[in-house]
Amino acid sequence: MTADVLIRGGRLYDPSLGLDRVGDIAVSGRKIVFVPEGEAVEARRSINAGGCIVLPGLIDVHTHINRFGTYIGMNPDIAGIPMGVTTMVDGGSTGVSNYRAFLHQLDGYETKSRIALNVCAGGQIMSTQYTENVDPKVWEYGLFKEAFEEFPDKIVGLKIRTSRNIVGELGMEPLKKAVELADRLGTRLYVHTTNPPCTMAELTAMLRPGDVVCHTFHGVGNTLLEDGHVAPGILEARRRGVIFDVSQGQGNFCIPVAQTCIAEGFYPDTVSTDLNRDSWNNPLAYSLLMTMSKLLAMGLPFDRLVDGVTRAPAALIGAEGEMGTLREGSCADITVVRLTERAVHFIDKHGNSLDADRLLMPMATIIDGQIQYRSPDTL
Numbered sequence: 362m363t364a365d366v367l368i369r370g371g372r373l374y375d376p377s378l379g380l381d382r383v384g385d386i387a388v389s390g391r392k393i394v395f396v397p398e399g400e401a402v403e404a405r406r407s408i409n410a411g412g413c414i415v416l417p418g419l420i421d422v423h424t425h426i427n428r429f430g431t432y433i434g435m436n437p438d439i440a441g442i443p444m445g446v447t448t449m450v451d452g453g454s455t456g457v458s459n460y461r462a463f464l465h466q467l468d469g470y471e472t473k474s475r476i477a478l479n480v481c482a483g484g485q486i487m488s489t490q491y492t493e494n495v496d497p498k499v500w501e502y503g504l505f506k507e508a509f510e511e512f513p514d515k516i517v518g519l520k521i522r523t524s525r526n527i528v529g530e531l532g533m534e535p536l537k538k539a540v541e542l543a544d545r546l547g548t549r550l551y552v553h554t555t556n557p558p559c560t561m562a563e564l565t566a567m568l569r570p571g572d573v574v575c576h577t578f579h580g581v582g583n584t585l586l587e588d589g590h591v592a593p594g595i596l597e598a599r600r601r602g603v604i605f606d607v608s609q610g611q612g613n614f615c616i617p618v619a620q621t622c623i624a625e626g627f628y629p630d631t632v633s634t635d636l637n638r639d640s641w642n643n644p645l646a647y648s649l650l651m652t653m654s655k656l657l658a659m660g661l662p663f664d665r666l667v668d669g670v671t672r673a674p675a676a677l678i679g680a681e682g683e684m685g686t687l688r689e690g691s692c693a694d695i696t697v698v699r700l701t702e703r704a705v706h707f708i709d710k711h712g713n714s715l716d717a718d719r720l721l722m723p724m725a726t727i728i729d730g731q732i733q734y735r736s737p738d739t740l
C-alpha cells in the first residue's frame with residue numbers, strides 16, 4: 362500500500378479502542394489508515410517510532426492562547442506542537458466583546474482550537490493583577506446567544522472564575538447566575554474553583570452534569586479534601602456527572618491534594634495545563650507532557666492518563682470519535698512520545714515536591730496528517 366506518512370514500530374496505544382500493540386500506522390491525506398501486519402508500505406515520509414508510544418493527538422482542554430489580545434496569551438503553536446499537543450481549548454480569555462478577533466487570530470495557527478467564552482465581556486486578560494468583572498447585572502443575554510449561535514463549532518462553553526478575590530462580596534451569586542445562563546444557552550459551564558467562597562462540595566452541588574470543575578487539585582482555601590479525604594459531596598458530584606479537570610497552572614495545583622485524591626481512586630476526568638504566558642516553560646507547569654508525567658508519578662493509571670488528554674477532552678468539545686482517537690478513518694492527529702527513565706524533581710507553588718523516575722518526552726506531532734514537529738531521534 363502507499364501512504365503519505367508511515368509511523369513505524371511504535372507501541373500503538375488508544376485505550377478507547379482497546380488498542381495496545383507494537384506495529385505500524387499510516388496517514389493518507391488527512392486520515393488515519395491501519396497497516397495490516399506484514400504489509401509493505403511505500404510512504405513519502407517515515408517516522409521511526411521504535412521504543413516510542415503512538416497516541417492520539419493530545420488535547421489540552423484548558424489553556425490561554427489569545428496571544429495578541431491579552432497579556433497572558435501565548436502562541437499555541439510554539440507552546441503546544443513541540444510538546445505533542447494538537448488541540449488547545451482556551452479557558453475564557455475573551456468574552457462577548459472580543460471573541461471575534463480571537464477566533465480570527467486562531468485561524469492563523471496550525472494548532473486546532475476551541476474557546477470557552479468568559480461571562481465577563483472582556484474575558485480574562487491577566488492572571489491576578491486585574492481581575493474580570495463577574496457581576497451578573499451587566500450580562501446581556503442577547504450577546505451570548507448571538508455568539509453561541511454563530512460559532513457552535515468553536516465556542517464550547519461558558520467560563521467563570523469564582524475565587525474570593527474575584528467574586529468579592531458577590532459570593533456565589535455569579536456562579537448561580539452563570540449556571541442559569543449556561544442552561545438557557547444549552548451549553549457547558551467551566552468553573553475556576555481555586556479558593557472559593559464556600560466549600561468545594563457546596564460549589565459542585567450547584568453544577569449540572571457535564572459542567573467542568575477546573576483546578577481539581579488546587580490547594581488554596583477550601584479544597585476537595587475534608588478531614589484529609591475526598592469530601593463525600595465531591596463523590597456525589599461525580600456520581601451526578603460533574604466533570605473534574607486538572608487545569609494545573611502554577612498556583613492552582615497542590616501535590617499533596619493530588620496525591621491524596623489519586624491514592625483514594627478519585628482520578629481526574631480530563632488532564633490539562635492551564636498554561637499561559639507566565640507558566641509556559643516555567644518549571645511549575647511547563648507543558649502538558651510534564652503535567653502528565655507528574656500525575657503518572659502519583660499513580661494515575663496510564664490508560665486513565667491517556668484518556669484524560671484524548672477521548673475525554675474530545676468528548677467535552679463535541680469531537681469524540683473524530684479527534685482524540687487512533688480510529689481508522691478519523692482525522693490524523695497523532696502524538697508520538699517516549700517514556701524515558703530519568704530522575705525528575707516536580708515542585709508546586711506551595712513548597713511541596715515530588716521525586717519521580719520517568720518523564721514523557723515529545724517525539725513527533727502530526728496535525729491533520731502534516732508532521733508539525735519531529736525529534737531527530739525519529740529520523
Ligand SMILES: [Zn+2]
Nearest residue numbers: 423424452635
Ligand atoms: Zn485558566
